[in-house]
Amino acid sequence: MFDGPEPIYVQIAEHLRRQVLDGALAEGDQVMSTTQYATTYRINPATAAKAFAQLVDEGVIYKQRGVGMFVADGARERLREHRRGAFFTDHLDQVLDEARVLGISPDDLVRYIQQKGAGA
Incomplete structure (x- = not known):
């Protein structure tokens, strides 16, 4: 494990x-x-x-x-709050930088997130 x-x-x-x-x-x-x-x-x-x-x-x-x-x-809420803050800086900032380099527009990102969210 x-x-x-x-x-x-x-x-x-x-x-x-x-x-x-x-x-x-x-x-x-x-x-x-x-x-x-x-x-x-x-x-x-x-x-x-x-x-x-x-x-x-x-x-x-x-x-x-x-x-x-x-x-x-x-405990759960404390962990969630901590992770939410870290999520943007640890994960999303890298994704946004890569999207910018690849020429993916913010609208494309929003559409993709909405599609994935609807399927969740």
């Missing part, structure tokens, strides 16, 4: 963020423990703990002493 070029803890954190964004993990849901992660994915528990610590720092999950880790209230 964790075979990308990024460090495993980054991949774990991203996997959990994606589950929150997709609704697979709802606010208040308990998250698999670091020990369970380590056992399930055969990784070092410290690696899983580093990912969880990052998510705690971001306010995505919180620890309830003696019980476990849970998805924080408002």
Whole structure:
């Protein structure tokens, strides 16, 4: 599962963020423990703990002493807002630059987006 070029803890954190964004993990849901992660994915528990610590720092999950880790209230919306802002600079700006180089007009882009949106 964790075979990308990024460090495993980054991949774990991203996997959990994606589950929150997709609704697979709802606010208040308990998250698999670091020990369970380590056992399930055969990784070092410290690696899983580093990912969880990052998510705690971001306010995505919180620890309830003696019980476990849970998805924080408002986590999905916080993640969505952060990703929306990054979407334009990380993705759309590159697409717009390439469209400009290729001579694709803004009207063509809008038409294409509307067609794709209607099919979604």
